[in-house]
Structure formats: C-alpha cells, structure tokens
Amino acid sequence: MPVKEFKLPDVGEGVAEGELVTWLVEPGDRVEEDQPVAEVETDKALVEVPSRYDGVVEELFVAEGEMVPVGDVIISFRVDEDGEATASGAGDDTAAADAAEPADDADDISAATEEPQTPSGRTFAPPSVRRLARELGVDIAAVDGSGPGGRIDEGDVRAHAESGGATDSSSGDDAGSDADGPKPVDIGSSDRKSAVSKRGESDHTEGSSASGVEPAGRETTLATPATRKVARELGIDIDDVPTDEMREGEPFVDEAAVRVYAERDTEATVVETAGSEPASTPKSVSTSDASVSAPASVADTDAPDAVEETVPYRGVRRTIGKQMERSKFTAPHVTHHDTAEVDALVEAREQLKPKAEANGVKLTYMPFVMKAIVAGLKEHPYLNSELREDDEEIALKREYNLGIAVATDAGLMVPVVKHVDEKGLFELAEEVNDLAARARDRKIKPAEMKGGTFTITNFGAIGGEYATPIINYPETAILGLGAIEERPVVRDRSDVDEGFLDDEAGTTVVPAPTLPLSLSIDHRVVDGAVAARFANTVMEHLENPLLLLNE
Structure with a gap:
C-alpha cells in the first residue's frame, strides 16, 4: 500500500x-x-x-x-x-x-x-x-x-x-484543540516526513574564503517573498548578497545564497568571547532561538499589551501595491473633475428595471456609464491607448474592454468586460454582476482580469463623491464614479415649477440627481483639454440616455 x-x-x-x-x-x-x-x-x-x-x-x-x-x-x-x-x-x-x-x-x-x-x-x-x-x-x-x-x-x-x-474547546482533556480542524503540523519536528525542499547548503560551492565577504551593494535584486523574509530574519540586506544568477535581466538571489552569505558574514564579523555575553546580537539569529538571543523588543511584541499587529504583505495585496506604485511613479497623473445632471438617466433606469428583472437581471447604472464611456473613447481615442516607451509609440486600441474595479477582502480586483461596444445594457449588467460576485468570492480567473483598455472605479458605492483614482497601468485613463445623489443645481426658471429664484438671471436653484466624475489621465499621452472634452462627451450621453441607443 x-x-x-x-x-x-x-x-x-x-x-x-x-x-x-x-x-x-x-x-x-x-x-x-x-x-x-x-x-x-x-x-x-x-x-x-x-x-x-x-x-x-x-x-x-x-x-x-x-x-x-x-x-x-x-x-x-x-x-x-x-x-x-x-x-x-x-x-x-x-x-x-x-x-x-x-x-x-x-x-x-x-x-x-x-x-x-x-x-x-x-x-x-x-x-x-x-x-x-x-x-x-x-x-x-x-x-x-x-x-x-x-x-x-x-x-x-x-x-x-x-x-x-458547538464544541466547547475550553473544557476536557483536549482543551484548545479543534475537533474537526486539521491536525497541527509540527514544522520543527526532526522525524516528520517533510518534503519541503531545503535549498541551499549542498547547491553552493565555497567560492571565497569564510572571511572578508564583500557586499554586492546592488540597487535592485529579484527574490521571492520567502527569501526576503529569511534575509530580514538574518539581518541581511538582500542587495548585498553576491549572486551570478540573472532573471529578466536582473540579479536573482535565492534562500540558499542568503544563508551562505549570512554564515560567512557572521564568521567574518562576530567574535565569540568565552564565558561572557556578546555585546550585541549577531546578525545571524535563528528564528528557533528567538527566545534566547532575540532582543527584548522582539519578545515584547508577543506580550498581551502589544500595541501593534503585523499582517503579511503578500499575495493579491502585494500585487496591488506594486501595480499602484508602478503606475503612480511612471505616469504623471492629472485628475479632471466634473458633474453630470442625470435626471433622465435615473428615469430611464427606473423604466427599464421591471423588464430587466423579468429577464433575471439586476440593472444598475454601470451599464449606462460603460456605454457612455465607449462613446467618449470613440470620439477621443487617445484615452483608449497605451504608451509603449521602449518602442516610442502610442498604441491606439480598437477594442473597448472596460475593467471594473471591485473591492474584495483581499483588496481591489479589476475583472474586464470585453467588447463593451458589441453588447446591450442587459447583457452588460449580467456580465458585470457575475464578474463582481466571483471576484468577491475569489473565484475569478487571472485571464478574466487581463486585456483591459480603460478602467472604471465606483467609489460612490460606499458614499464617496470625488477622488483622484490611480491609472490601471499601462492603460492611459481611469474614470471614478461618485454617488448619485440629489444636489443643488441651477436651472432655467421656465423649466421648473419651483425653486430659489434669481429674478435678474432668470434662473432658479433646485435639487436634482447628479453624478460626480473624477477622470485621471496619463499626461504624457493626454492633454487636459482632451480630458475635458472626453468628460463632456460622457456627460452628454448620461444626461441624454437616448443617445446610448447608438452605442
């Protein structure tokens, strides 16, 4: 067996x-x-x-x-x-x-x-x-x-x-254990059949003496998160670890190289004095010996009155952070703010909701906005583009694939709705709802978050009004949506029955549903005037929903 x-x-x-x-x-x-x-x-x-x-x-x-x-x-x-x-x-x-x-x-x-x-x-x-x-x-x-x-x-x-x-885990001989949970894995046990590879010691030859190791002093180094964690635990600057391995044109360091460097660095710099405590903690401190040799401040973090909690920065959260950093420090951002008066849009949605429900579709404002954006992108194609710096060219996209930012427990995910210009309102509503639900349940496929040409972020869903969205690089623009709410607007007095009159101007101030818009652009590709004209086109289609029938 x-x-x-x-x-x-x-x-x-x-x-x-x-x-x-x-x-x-x-x-x-x-x-x-x-x-x-x-x-x-x-x-x-x-x-x-x-x-x-x-x-x-x-x-x-x-x-x-x-x-x-x-x-x-x-x-x-x-x-x-x-x-x-x-x-x-x-x-x-x-x-x-x-x-x-x-x-x-x-x-x-x-x-x-x-x-x-x-x-x-x-x-x-x-x-x-x-x-x-x-x-x-x-x-x-x-x-x-x-x-x-x-x-x-x-x-x-x-x-x-x-x-x-429910099981009372605080009573009986098995207090503190989970009756149905996985059995604890003894990671430190010497007799368990651990197949987790211990890369390193046997894979590296001694290429230099045990003393006098010169730090590499690089500016950038590729390494996995696990390797960086080991380097931090050993007090090693990963940019100092010597390596001959290259990946994607950059120096690559693995865990074994970090440990070898730490051992040589320790031998070269730490002198043990028999019968006395070392004046300071050596760089090479094993995590298993933390209770003996770790500084007091490390041990204090486990005390009941610790004032902070640490959360691993990895997975989707780390990917989001790297993407945001790359975008913000690569593309010079400019944000254009405007507000659309959407009385007609609210009315159009209310009229279509019963038909949508009859087809099993929950109709939100998002499909209308997506269609209005496509109209704007067709008139102003530079917002549907990508700057290819290495080739010194701007690629104007002929597809209209809109990413929809979705807030999840793991962070922001951006599933992409492909070929928006070829789909109707109900079809878009159904697809957006499906992608958003699977993104929140962490069931979205990586392929479904690729290929976007323009992104929408709806911070109004949690009550926001205006923001400065970060572009989903390498795209050129992103549109942020505020909450649709009644706000004071100025109307011609002849168009309304009541309001706060201004006899000299012939206008009045009335409450009306409005949609705040925040458009961020890559100023290397798009000028402010083009961004304003794009926003005007989008607002025109939102304020006159019948125009969306052409999209």
Whole structure:
C-alpha cells in the first residue's frame, strides 16, 4: 500500500510560489481525484488545489499560512495497488471495505479513523461545509445530514450550532484543540516526513574564503517573498548578497545564497568571547532561538499589551501595491473633475428595471456609464491607448474592454468586460454582476482580469463623491464614479415649477440627481483639454440616455 506524495503544481501563469491559506482535508480523510484539498493564494488569485489521486490523506507537510514554492511536496496519500483508498492504520479487511464503498460525489470526504462513525460508517460533507463546521466549533461527525444518503450541508451545520452543539474547546482533556480542524503540523519536528525542499547548503560551492565577504551593494535584486523574509530574519540586506544568477535581466538571489552569505558574514564579523555575553546580537539569529538571543523588543511584541499587529504583505495585496506604485511613479497623473445632471438617466433606469428583472437581471447604472464611456473613447481615442516607451509609440486600441474595479477582502480586483461596444445594457449588467460576485468570492480567473483598455472605479458605492483614482497601468485613463445623489443645481426658471429664484438671471436653484466624475489621465499621452472634452462627451450621453441607443 504505497504512499503517494503530491507536489504544489503551477496554479497560475508562471507563479513561482503561493501561500497555503486553508487545508480542506486532514489526515485520515478519504479523497477522490480532482477533489479540492487546499486553498492557495498566489499574487494573482485564490485557487483550489485538486488531488491527483483517489486515496486517504496520510500527512500534511505544510502549515496554513506558510509560503510554498511550486514543486514542493505539500501532502501525501495512501493508496493500494489498484489506486483505491486505504486508511492509514486500519486493518486490511476494514480498508478494503472502506475502499469498496461508493462515494456520493467528487466532493465527499470521509474520515477513516479520526471521526466517529455515522450509521453508514462515513461522514458525507464537502470541504466548504467542513470549513464552516471548524469556524463554528462544530464536530462534523455529530451533525445529522439532511441530504441524500445523510449528506451534510451548511444548513445542517448552522442548525446544529444554534441548537447548542458547538464544541466547547475550553473544557476536557483536549482543551484548545479543534475537533474537526486539521491536525497541527509540527514544522520543527526532526522525524516528520517533510518534503519541503531545503535549498541551499549542498547547491553552493565555497567560492571565497569564510572571511572578508564583500557586499554586492546592488540597487535592485529579484527574490521571492520567502527569501526576503529569511534575509530580514538574518539581518541581511538582500542587495548585498553576491549572486551570478540573472532573471529578466536582473540579479536573482535565492534562500540558499542568503544563508551562505549570512554564515560567512557572521564568521567574518562576530567574535565569540568565552564565558561572557556578546555585546550585541549577531546578525545571524535563528528564528528557533528567538527566545534566547532575540532582543527584548522582539519578545515584547508577543506580550498581551502589544500595541501593534503585523499582517503579511503578500499575495493579491502585494500585487496591488506594486501595480499602484508602478503606475503612480511612471505616469504623471492629472485628475479632471466634473458633474453630470442625470435626471433622465435615473428615469430611464427606473423604466427599464421591471423588464430587466423579468429577464433575471439586476440593472444598475454601470451599464449606462460603460456605454457612455465607449462613446467618449470613440470620439477621443487617445484615452483608449497605451504608451509603449521602449518602442516610442502610442498604441491606439480598437477594442473597448472596460475593467471594473471591485473591492474584495483581499483588496481591489479589476475583472474586464470585453467588447463593451458589441453588447446591450442587459447583457452588460449580467456580465458585470457575475464578474463582481466571483471576484468577491475569489473565484475569478487571472485571464478574466487581463486585456483591459480603460478602467472604471465606483467609489460612490460606499458614499464617496470625488477622488483622484490611480491609472490601471499601462492603460492611459481611469474614470471614478461618485454617488448619485440629489444636489443643488441651477436651472432655467421656465423649466421648473419651483425653486430659489434669481429674478435678474432668470434662473432658479433646485435639487436634482447628479453624478460626480473624477477622470485621471496619463499626461504624457493626454492633454487636459482632451480630458475635458472626453468628460463632456460622457456627460452628454448620461444626461441624454437616448443617445446610448447608438452605442
């Protein structure tokens, strides 16, 4: 009954590593091929990693929250010669019986030895339900399933929790443990079958003496987040680490090079005095020895009265930050503000909403805005362009692919609606709603966030009015939408029945729905006058929605 090890696959386009966010299984669970076993976050998206085997989970090699390079072993499965699942530690007869038992579907997981047996001998619950049970402190094996064959759904778990069936983790011999959660992974254990590669010591030859190591002193260095973390822990400036490896024309440093440099630097600079404490903490401080040699300020961060909390800067959040930094420090931003009076737009949407609802579509103002933007881009194509600095040319795009910024728990994501000029209002509404929902659920595909030519950000959804949006580089412009609200506007007195009159001007001030607009442009490509004319075209189409019929 061999044990099969499973390595972290390339879960994205060229992704080198990912953070293992959540285990969806635990040792003893039976899984089927293509069943998700873990959630991994890369710098592009949150993805589910499927199993390649039918088998029983033997061991988890990575802790939740740990960064894992692609190609490292993360989990192992025990399978028999026929590829059928065999529970670790169970007798041959029991294992054979379990393996022969049919599963409800590909998402079912059964704990062979860890959980109390249900009447059928198995606990049927998909990974999402097991995760909910862990969050609510519910023992999944104690829940009565209402689905076919006793299958447990989220409603069953919530009902069990509300009835007082949540596990009390503060009592009994197992206080502090999670009855249904993954078993703790002993990352520091010497006898565990860790397949996480320890790159470095054997891969590097001694190319210089152990003393007198000269810092490289580079301005830029490519390295993975895990390598940079090791460098920080060892007190090493990663730009000082010598390397001959190049990637994308830049020096590349791996973890092994950092450790070798740290060891040589320590040997060259730290002199140990027998029988006395060192005057200062050496640069090379092992994290496992932090309780002995770390400075007091480090230990104080774990105290109950610590005044700050640190959150890892990686994954989607880091990608957003790098993109914003690149845009802001590359393209000189200028923001043009204006306000559209949208009485007719509000009325048009109200008239179309019943028909949209009859077609199962939630109609917002966004499709109208998208159509108005396309009209503006057709008249002013330089806002639908990309500056290619290396080629010294401006590419005027002939497609109208609009990115819609969506706020998620992980940060701002920008799914792209392709060929907006070829789609109707209802079709756009349905597509925007679908993309936004999947972005918030972290189910959006990387390919669905590429190919944009212009971006819209709707900060008005949370009550904003004006802003200075950062361009989604390498695009040339971005339009920010404020909240549609009634604000004072000046109208011709003959056009309204009442208001605050100005007899000399023949005007009056009345409340009317308005839409604030904030247009940021790359001033290298677009002049302020062009931006103003583009905004005027957009406002003209929003204030006269019948014009959108031509788009």
